[in-house]
Amino acid sequence: MLQQWKYHKFSILLVVLGLLFYWSFAYQLVRTDFVKMIFLWGGLFVIYYKLIQENTTQWRFLAIAALLFRLVFLFAIPNLSQDFYRFIWDGRMLLEGYNPYLSLPEVWIAQGNAPIDQAAELYTGMGTLNGSHFTNYPPISQLGYLIAAIFANKSILGSAMVFRILLILADVGTFFLGKKLLASLKIPTHHIFWYILNPFIIIELTGNLHFEAIMVFFLVWALYLLHKGYWYWAGVIFAFSISVKLIPMLFLPIFFQKFVLTQKENQKSKPLQGLLRLTGFYVIVLTTVVLTFVPFLSEAFVQNFTKTISLWFQNFEFNASIYFIIRWIGYQIVGWNVIETAGKILPLVTISILLILTFFRKNKSTPQMITAMVLGICAYYFLSTTVHPWYLAVPLALCVFTKYRFPVIWSFTIVFSYTAYIHPDFKENLWMVALEYLIVFGFLIWEIYKMRGNKTHEVLTTSSD
Template identity: 25%
Template sequence: MLLAAGSLALRPELRLAIPELVGVTAAMVLLLCFALYRGDHGGIGWSPRFIIGVALLLRLMFLAAPPQLSDDLYRYLWDGNNTLRGINPYLAAPAHVTPPASLQPLHALINHPEYVTIYPPTAQLIFAGGAALGGLTGLKALLVLFDLALCGLLVLLMRQLALPAWPVVLYAWNPLPVLEIAGSGHVDGAGLTLLAGALLLTLRGVQRDGEAPRRWLPFCAGLLCAVACLVKLFPLPLTPVLFLVTPRPRRLQFSLGWVVGLAALVLPFWPELSHITQSLDAYARSWEFAGFAFNTLRAATGSGNTARLILSLSFACCVIFFLVKLARELEKAGPVERGRAALRACYRISLALLLLTPTLQPWYALNLAALLPMAGGPAGLVFCWTVLLTYRVQIPYFLLGKWLESGPVTAAVFLAPALAWLLARMLGGRATRPS
């Protein structure tokens, strides 16, 4: 794993080495598959320290290099520097601002400068912390620390679910978070860390249900869940799962904590924060990338808006179905099984979101990758690799300045995990990992 990652870290320009990236990451995923096979047959006894130690080495290889596969990090730093200078990052779009001389080089690198920042308040505080630590490397180092903390929280979650720790390698050693967080510096991992903390507090509240009640656990879980949702909005559909798994007498405390967390982060940026709706509206109406379901529906209906509406309704139906299924499972489940059922629901909702979204950037799959140790199956593991195939678009974009998507690649990203799921069913396997 270290040699494979090192071969990519030594490349001076990954955008000119996309075939190598695809091949090397495929080899890393195959090694994870072998580890999964050996572990399920009792052949692995890796300690959490060893797992996190290797995860640290994998991430250190990419820490000092500038981002190559994405330029979002420059927007992060722009927002963070504005916050440090006492300027509300939601006040105006970068294109409408004359930057100070010290920030002019950074200003020139911001993507989509015509839009007000789309990143919620928690993300802005993280950006400010990274900017205070010193530029690209400082912010990436902070995000890597969040990512390593996530690995540690996953170990604790496995213990909470009475499962061994070794499956954490499915995230900790996965090439997706290594490339997208340590390499490109995406903030999604920080949100997942906070969400994992909220999940852990929620499940500990469930475990203690028959003991002396600790009312602060559901309140803190709700608060932390709200903070996670304000890093990026992806954890938002998972909030009802945490609410349902919280014991009925304590759901009010969870809800109160969620509202308090939301208000504490929104109010300091208000009223300028309302400008974010313009950027979110443009994203929802116009953005598209590598969405196989969207492309198929648009071709069938002749309308992108109709395709988006159908996909939105389909996802809403999926969420409702999975929540109803979870509620039924929780009725007769014990404390440990309640936690496992909740993680399975999170996994299913996350996978449905990724398969139905019109815009599928590779780092969006981090939400799914973090759930692989607890509830992942063949479809999820394959998806977290095939999503990297979409980086093929970087080759003509880097050389010619043309953004040219590939229909077969988009289809492969969608169909490969579906095929993996089908094969697992045909071979008598499970959609998710056995306990």
């Protein structure tokens, strides 16, 4: 112990300071107090950076620190998000034998006959906006909600603790699988800590109970299996990721070159054989996804689920970048909010970008493919009308397997979006949103310029040799 203290004195002090900061964040912070939030957020990011910088070869030390930071939140009620109240509601409805996709919390409350404990408290916690819409959380997320209901169907804190344990276990899985994938790609394995130790991940996922942690676990697992050649099992696991949150569906086109154009060692590429494997992969993914939905399927489910999904594109606005510029231009030209029109067009632009990345960018190797995934999902977010902070978990997780680090920068600047809570009526500060994206876009442009410069240097060096 004394020897550990002697050689890791500074790092141990950083961990202790980090534990104090996370404790204050979990149990003392009110989300309207942005000054305290940015102080804790900034301090934790400094600790995060210094811990990785000082301990690149000490993965056990960093892993223990990451686990301890998460355990701080074990008995905390989330203070930056209300979504977990809806998670608890859905899980308890399932436990009572009700399909959560077919009814609205506000209707149960209005009728006064909700079949679950603490219904009024849960409805108040989730808010009228959440309670007035049908749930849009896919089946594997619902399974997690059901597990919490089984173990804690009368306690909100108990349910939150069950969620938290599930999310921590998912992060443990992401750590080990991500480390193995990095080693297979011959990338330094300590890069996994850019995700696992990131304060944004610890606060937004472990702290605020967003199930992106489980989605990322399945996504990284699927990528590892695919890299090792087990594409059939990769299809099943990738489907599980989609069935936690639908967002990985965006990546389906990007697998094309990995299957069809990749040339194995000492073998010529066989596009037809690759195309058949790709088709098999897609069939496995889509079949598995459908099977997870089977227990809930009905005509009413399809109507409710698609209606709720469409609302995110055509009704809700939060922390957008390019869309806010389009909205401003719309006000100048037509005099009203153009979200309904933009919400239909921008997804088509996103699909076009994904197809360009699929067919006109070199994506044969696993790192190239993952890089295309990072660029694709970030393009989607840059064009979205709504970008909640926890959405960034996916590009942040994927970027550790690439040369890009702008998602790490974004995971810090996303805190500026929380200035919306300063206003009693939840009003966004567009200057802070602009600052968030100016920093992100600036760093992205710098990274692209730097990488192109390195490629040019490599070409010139090779030519001179």
